Amino acid sequence: MSTPTVLIHRDQELLAKAAAARLVTRIVDAQAARGSASVVLTGGGVGTAVLAALNATPARDAIDWRKLDIWWGDERFLPTGDPERNETGAREALLDHVDLDPARVHPMPATNGPDGADPEAAAARYAEELRRAARPEDHGPVPSFDVLMLGVGPDAHVASLFPGMPALYDERPVVGVRGAPKPPPTRISLTMPSLRAARDVWVLAAGASKSKAVRLGLSPEAGPVQVPVAGARGRRSTLFLLDRAAAAELPPGIERIASP
Numbered sequence: 001m002s003t004p005t006v007l008i009h010r011d012q013e014l015l016a017k018a019a020a021a022r023l024v025t026r027i028v029d030a031q032a033a034r035g036s037a038s039v040v041l042t043g044g045g046v047g048t049a050v051l052a053a054l055n056a057t058p059a060r061d062a063i064d065w066r067k068l069d070i071w072w073g074d075e076r077f078l079p080t081g082d083p084e085r086n087e088t089g090a091r092e093a094l095l096d097h098v099d100l101d102p103a104r105v106h107p108m109p110a111t112n113g114p115d116g117a118d119p120e121a122a123a124a125r126y127a128e129e130l131r132r133a134a135r136p137e138d139h140g141p142v143p144s145f146d147v148l149m150l151g152v153g154p155d156a157h158v159a160s161l162f163p164g165m166p167a168l169y170d171e172r173p174v175v176g177v178r179g180a181p182k183p184p185p186t187r188i189s190l191t192m193p194s195l196r197a198a199r200d201v202w203v204l205a206a207g208a209s210k211s212k213a214v215r216l217g218l219s220p221e222a223g224p225v226q227v228p229v230a231g232a233r234g235r236r237s238t239l240f241l242l243d244r245a246a247a248a249e250l251p252p253g254i255e256r257i258a259s260p
């Protein structure tokens with residue numbers, strides 16, 4: 001697993017623009033190398049701001065949107081179109097504005113889907129969709145995503161993996177989550193092994209409320225059950241993309257690259 005690199009930008013707006021530019025490059029490079037690319041989206045403030053920044057940049061036209069697979073790291077288990085769903089935010093910010101192949105957009109099931117309000121069945125359905133997309137060279141039940149983006153909560157959760165919850169011990173690729181401490185209580189989430197299948201993991205955090213979670217997530221002694229963000233590592237690289245406020249309490253000895 002990779003050692004995190006920390007990049008610090010002045011504020012959330014600049015962080016979102018820089019992450020969007022980085023995403024264009026990463027997707028274009030993957031498409032040049034393999035013909036297609038795959039990205040895992042996150043919900044939350046910064047994750048959605050990155051998608052909006054990507055939509056606003058002329059560089060978005062460098063991406064072959066028809067050759068891009070879009071997955072989600074987690075979802076709030078609500079009806080399609082609910083404003084609280086991560087999918088809804090992503091569609092409004094970006095997906096509705098680019099020429100994607102609908103067959104390559106893979107939202108997690110909603111409560112009005114084929115499994116109704118059963119999050120375990122919906123999670124199993126998503127796991128099967130991932131399994132079908134995985135190729136032999138991925139050596140596992142999910143694809144080796146090119147970029148997997150994660151927001152982080154003040155409690156250090158990533159995706160819908162909350163500290164101490166059973167999902168953090170689960171080795172299935174996708175799980176239903178009940179009783180989440182952040183609303184809504186019922187969610188679907190990739191598990192830690194699936195997050196760690198990604199080539200590149202990007203942890204996105206802005207604001208002072210995230211500084212403690214960021215510090216813990218970069219502390220070598222933190223474990224992923226109590227500090228889920230500490231387990232979020234990519235096979236090839238891990239980036240912590242932060243604004244100054246979120247980077248205010250970095251542990252000693254962490255190297256950082258700061259933009260003006």
Ligand SMILES: O=C1O[C@H](COP(=O)(O)O)[C@@H](O)[C@H](O)[C@H]1O
Pocket residue numbers: 042043044045046047074075076086150151152153154158159160182
């Ligand atoms: O509920 C969720 O929260 C986290 C973090 O969101 P933020 O607004 O505090 O940045 C997000 O990463 C996750 O996808 C989402 O379901």
